Amino acid sequence: MSAKYKLIVDEIERDILDGKYNSIGKLPTEEELVATYGVSRTTVRKAIGILSSKGYIYQVQGSGIFIRESILKGYISLETLKGFTRDFPNREIESKVINIEVIQADEKLARKMKCDIGTNVYYVKRLRIIDGNTFSMEYSYYNKDIIPYLNEEIAKSSIYSYILDDLKLNIGFADKLIYADKMDEESAKYLGLAMDDPALVIDNTVFLNNGNIFEVSKVIHNYKHAKLLKLATF
Amino acid sequence: MSAKYKLIVDEIERDILDGKYNSIGKLPTEEELVATYGVSRTTVRKAIGILSSKGYIYQVQGSGIFIRESILKGYISLETLKGFTRDFPNREIESKVINIEVIQADEKLARKMKCDIGTNVYYVKRLRIIDGNTFSMEYSYYNKDIIPYLNEEIAKSSIYSYILDDLKLNIGFADKLIYADKMDEESAKYLGLAMDDPALVIDNTVFLNNGNIFEVSKVIHNYKHAKLLKLATF
DNA sequence: AAGTGGTCTAGACCACCGT
DNA sequence: CGGTGGTCTAGACCACTTC
Numbered sequence: 001m002s003a004k005y006k007l008i009v010d011e012i013e014r015d016i017l018d019g020k021y022n023s024i025g026k027l028p029t030e031e032e033l034v035a036t037y038g039v040s041r042t043t044v045r046k047a048i049g050i051l052s053s054k055g056y057i058y059q060v061q062g063s064g065i066f067i068r069e070s071i072l073k074g075y076i077s078l079e080t081l082k083g084f085t086r087d088f089p090n091r092e093i094e095s096k097v098i099n100i101e102v103i104q105a106d107e108k109l110a111r112k113m114k115c116d117i118g119t120n121v122y123y124v125k126r127l128r129i130i131d132g133n134t135f136s137m138e139y140s141y142y143n144k145d146i147i148p149y150l151n152e153e154i155a156k157s158s159i160y161s162y163i164l165d166d167l168k169l170n171i172g173f174a175d176k177l178i179y180a181d182k183m184d185e186e187s188a189k190y191l192g193l194a195m196d197d198p199a200l201v202i203d204n205t206v207f208l209n210n211g212n213i214f215e216v217s218k219v220i221h222n223y224k225h226a227k228l229l230k231l232a233t234f
Numbered sequence: 235m236s237a238k239y240k241l242i243v244d245e246i247e248r249d250i251l252d253g254k255y256n257s258i259g260k261l262p263t264e265e266e267l268v269a270t271y272g273v274s275r276t277t278v279r280k281a282i283g284i285l286s287s288k289g290y291i292y293q294v295q296g297s298g299i300f301i302r303e304s305i306l307k308g309y310i311s312l313e314t315l316k317g318f319t320r321d322f323p324n325r326e327i328e329s330k331v332i333n334i335e336v337i338q339a340d341e342k343l344a345r346k347m348k349c350d351i352g353t354n355v356y357y358v359k360r361l362r363i364i365d366g367n368t369f370s371m372e373y374s375y376y377n378k379d380i381i382p383y384l385n386e387e388i389a390k391s392s393i394y395s396y397i398l399d400d401l402k403l404n405i406g407f408a409d410k411l412i413y414a415d416k417m418d419e420e421s422a423k424y425l426g427l428a429m430d431d432p433a434l435v436i437d438n439t440v441f442l443n444n445g446n447i448f449e450v451s452k453v454i455h456n457y458k459h460a461k462l463l464k465l466a467t468f
Numbered sequence: 469a470a471g472t473g474g475t476c477t478a479g480a481c482c483a484c485c486g487t
Numbered sequence: 488c489g490g491t492g493g494t495c496t497a498g499a500c501c502a503c504t505t506c
Contacts, residue, residue: 198414295504
């Protein structure tokens with residue numbers, strides 16, 4: 001059973017994406033939402049706060065709750081982090097598994113993953129293709145003590161769905177280091193770009209709820225297609 | 235008079251940065267914080283929630299509030315958005331104002347800034363230098379109806395401090411589009427890089443609390459020095 | 469079982485926006 | 488001024504971690 005405020009977030013999010021409020025550009029007042037969902041004002045405000053932090057809306061004291069009209073599609077959202085399916089609706093997303101194997105963590109990797117040297121780790125190399133365009137190369141490491149099993153079948157569809165829905169693990173948070181660099185030879189080859197073309201790189205460290213690291217990855221994006229969208233709040 | 239939860243956020247943030255909790259890696263329990271600050275648990279939790287979203291801490295049910303040990307210095311934080319002074323403490327930050335003038339918005343700019351064609355707009359070109367290294371080129375537009383006055387003196391120090399402290403405007407939120415591209419000729423020249431070197435680009439649209447756009451800008455970063463840090467929460 | 473965070477309520481009062 | 492969001496309280500009960 002999910003929390004009430006989460007159900008309200010999901011419902012309002014769906015309504016916004018469906019364009020239910022496009023004509024007026026506003027949500028109902030907090031008071032009305034309280035009546036609609038039959039919960040306390042605190043619970044409504046909790047849901048509203050989450051939708052604000054996701055970049056969907058903003059509140060103006062004395063005035064109301066307004067829809068934030070940003071282009072939410074076609075860019076990688078740094079807010080929702082729900083994967084390509086959410087960011088690229090109605091687009092053909094393909095994942096080619098180049099390589100998948102179990103290796104032992106050397107000193108450098110062990111330091112990054114905060115695990116012991118020699119820990120078994122899945123190393124996965126994937127090429128992502130969207131609408132037929134090469135989009136990104138992913139070089140990922142998963143701690144096998146946390147993710148006990150992985151295969152090409154899973155890597156081809158969605159590793160995250162597998163972790164969340166099948167392994168029932170709680171993903172907590174992630175550090176993302178974002179920068180530009182020159183393409184390396186291997187990534188350039190797979191992405192169909194020239195060496196020394198620009199690359200948009202993201203180094204990820206992903207933690208479970210309890211603070212343990214289960215994934216470290218480097219994602220090299222095709223600069224011609226990949227753009228990140230950050231909806232910031234002050 | 236600032237809100238209680240904001241004062242608590244500031245105090246705990248300072249304590250964390252001062253290393254007060256480094257030895258144990260944990261914050262006191264919510265109950266203890268309630269006693270320390272003499273507020274309700276709801277207020278403590280509001281402060282804790284903000285510190286979580288800023289990436290300082292994470293909570294584990296049944297266990298406690300833990301410090302999130304990420305390198306918070308030397309990278310541009312996509313969370314705090316408090317400017318270079320916060321992101322690069324104890325570093326020498328210099329801003330060279332290349333150009334500052336008032337122009338009239340053409341159709342394209344008017345669309346971006348959601349203002350009328352012909353609206354007076356400040357156009358500011360700045361080169362940012364950190365510790366003697368060329369860091370970024372900023373090409374910014376400010377709506378003169380909202381920012382009535384601007385000069386080289388202000389642009390040389392901090393336009394944001396001026397807007398917040400002197401004009402007393404409430405900055406609300408910002409859209410940031412992040413991507414990699416090849417350097418253009420002008421930026422390459424100022425940054426001391428070659429054309430076709432990679433560039434880390436951010437297109438910003440910045441809104442006041444009430445949803446009005448006061449700034450649109452393009453920032454071209456030196457790929458050798460600029461890295462963005464995003465602390466995400468699921 | 470005890471400790472600690474997660475969810476939720478009902479209600480009060482304040483601050484800002486628009487008419 | 489009425490409408491609407493912002494802050495804050497006191498307390499209840501649940502869920503997870505740790506021992």
